[in-house]
Every structure is written in C-alpha cells, then in structure tokens.
Amino acid sequence: GAGVSQTPSNKVTEKGKYVELRCDPISGHTALYWYRQSLGQGPEFLIYFQGTGAADDSGLPNDRFFAVRPEGSVSTLKIQRTERGDSAVYLCASSLKSSYNEQFFGPGTRLTVL
Amino acid sequence: QQPVQSPQAVILREGEDAVINCSSSKALYSVHWYRQKHGEAPVFLMILLKGGEQKGHEKISASFNEKKQQSSLYLTASQLSYSGTYFCGTLKGANFGNEKLTFGTGTRLTIIP
Numbered sequence: 377g378a379g380v381s382q383t384p385s386n387k388v389t390e391k392g393k394y395v396e397l398r399c400d401p402i403s404g405h406t407a408l409y410w411y412r413q414s415l416g417q418g419p420e421f422l423i424y425f426q427g428t429g430a431a432d433d434s435g436l437p438n439d440r441f442f443a444v445r446p447e448g449s450v451s452t453l454k455i456q457r458t459e460r461g462d463s464a465v466y467l468c469a470s471s472l473k474s475s476y477n478e479q480f481f482g483p484g485t486r487l488t489v490l
Numbered sequence: 491q492q493p494v495q496s497p498q499a500v501i502l503r504e505g506e507d508a509v510i511n512c513s514s515s516k517a518l519y520s521v522h523w524y525r526q527k528h529g530e531a532p533v534f535l536m537i538l539l540k541g542g543e544q545k546g547h548e549k550i551s552a553s554f555n556e557k558k559q560q561s562s563l564y565l566t567a568s569q570l571s572y573s574g575t576y577f578c579g580t581l582k583g584a585n586f587g588n589e590k591l592t593f594g595t596g597t598r599l600t601i602i603p
Contacts, residue, residue, distance in 0.1 A: 380531075409591070418492070418577045418593030419532065432590050467531065475581055475589035476520065481531035 378402070380482035382468050388488045389458055397453040397485045401470030408451050409479060410443055411467040419467055425451060426474070458489045491515050493580050493594035501600045502568050510563040510597045512578030521554050521561040522579040522591060525572075532577060535563075565599070573601045 381400040389395050401408050406427055411419035421435040425445045433443070440458075445451040455462055465486050469479040493514045502508055512521060520539045524532040538554035538561060550572075554561045565572055575598045579591040 407589075411593075416596075418579075418596050421590050421592060424589055434590065475591050476537070478534040478537070479522075479591070480534070483531050 380468055380470055380480050382466075382482040382485050384485060385483065386486045386488075388490065390490050391458060391460060393458050395455050395458055395487065397455075397466050397468075397487070399451045399453070399468030399470075399482060401449060401451070401468070402480055403449075405470035405472055405480075406448070407471040407474050407477070408445060409469045409471075409475075410451070410453050411469065413465045413467055413484070422453070424475070455487075458487075460489050463487055463489045492592060493578055495576075495578060495594040495597045497597060498595070499598040499600070501602065504570060504601055504603055505567050508565045508568060508599060510565075510576050510578075510599070512561045512563070512580075512594050514559045514580050516559065516580075516582060518554075518556055518559050518580050519583050520581045521552075522581070523552055523561075523563050524577045524579065524593075525574045526577065527574040535576075568599075568601050570601050570603065573599055575599070 383398045408425040410422040412422055413419045423443050424432045428445055428448045440456045443453045465484040467481055467484045469481045471477040471479045493512050496511045500508055522537050523535040526532040540556035549566045552563045575596045577596050578594040
C-alpha cells in the first residue's frame with residue numbers, strides 16, 4: 377500500500393513569508409506526528425494528532441507554528457512570518473493507533489528560508 | 491530531555507559487531523529504535539517495553555534496562571546495508587499525554603567492505 381507522502385518535497389521561501397506543508401498519512405492510521413530535523417540532529421517532536429485533535433502540541437516552538445488535521449487524515453503544518461532559523465527538514469509520520477506502535481515516516485519537506 | 495547516544499560515530503568492516511547505547515536521565519516506559527540513511531526518512535527497527543525486554547530482528551537485537559534507563563542496540567556480523575544513522579526514541583509513560591517520542595542524539599554507523 378501507499379506510504380506517508382509529503383508535499384512539497386522542497387520549499388524555498390523568503391524571510392517573513394507564510395508557508396504550508398502537507399502530509400498525507402497511511403490510510404486508517406489515527407495517529408499523526410510532525411517532527412523537525414536539522415542537519416546532523418535527530419527528529420525533534422513538534423505536534424501529535426489523535427484523529428482530528430491535537431493530543432500534544434508542546435513541541436511547537438512558538439505561535440508562528442500551527443497545524444491542523446480537520447478530517448482526521450491529511451494534515452497541514454502552517455508557519456507564519458518565516459525566519460531563517462526555521463530552515464530544516466520537516467518530517468511527518470503516522471502510526472496505526474498511538475506512539476506505542478511503529479511510526480511510518482514520510483520523505484520530508486526540506487524548507488529553506490532565505 | 492534528549493536521550494544521549496554513544497558512540498557518536500563508528501566505522502566497522504563488514505562482518506564486525508557493534509553496540510550502540512542510549513541513555514536517559516528520566517524514567518522510561520519504552521525505547522524505540524530507528525535507522526536513517528542519508529537523505530531518507532527514518533525506518534523503524536524495533537520497540538522495547540519496560541521489563542528488561544530483549545528483542546531481535548535478524549542480526550540486530552536490543553535490550554532495555556529500565557532501572558538504569560538505558561537501552562543498547564546490538565548489530566552482529568554487520569552488512570553494508572546497515573550503514574546509516576541510528577536513533578533511539580524514548581517514551582516516558584503509557585498513558586494519554588505521554589506519547590511524545592523524544593529522539594536521541596544519533597549514532598552514525600559506517601560499514602566498509
């Protein structure tokens with residue numbers, strides 16, 4: 377079956393602009409996660425959805441970051457007023473029910489803020 | 491707090507063994523191991539729950555000592571395909587609100603022919 381997909385694969389934007397990153401999880405997976413990964417570092421947790429609701433958003437760095445999952449499948453990570461420090465690979469993962477199951481990662485979106 | 495992995499990097503010849511360690515300063519419920527190849531997404535290897543569990547996956551196995559808050563990943567008779575960066579991820583609890591997986595600092599493994 378299809379794995380986790382993310383679009384776009386690459387996004388270059390200018391400082392101050394707004395961006396949206398999309399994640400399409402594996403069908404039937406209720407849990408969805410967003411991570412941010414900088415070069416040479418491990419994935420850094422941002423937010424976790426269980427169904428449509430954000431079960432844990434403690435990793436969002438500030439109020440410029442927001443994520444939604446309105447119908448319990450596709451999720452969008454939204455970043456306002458982008459800064460150069462936001463440049464990273466944004467990874468999305470999904471799991472069947474929860475974090476106690478295997479997480480399947482998407483290929484990521486490489487965000488570059490100029 | 492982020493788990494600390496050791497070593498940071500290791501180079502092995504094909505067929506040699508390696509051990510990668512993951513230590514946390516906080517009590518753990520489970521440890522998850524992933525491997526990430528350069529430019530690719532992390533891929534799941536195994537989950538260990540507290541109870542001193544040991545698991546195996548072909549020639550890759552792992553142990554979890556919850557008293558010491560440590561896990562070790564064992565790679566035996568390494569193959570070229572084992573190259574990549576290994577991350578442990580830790581969960582603090584088994585209940586709602588404790589499902590944030592915190593990844594470690596990573597161990598880069600290079601296997602040479």
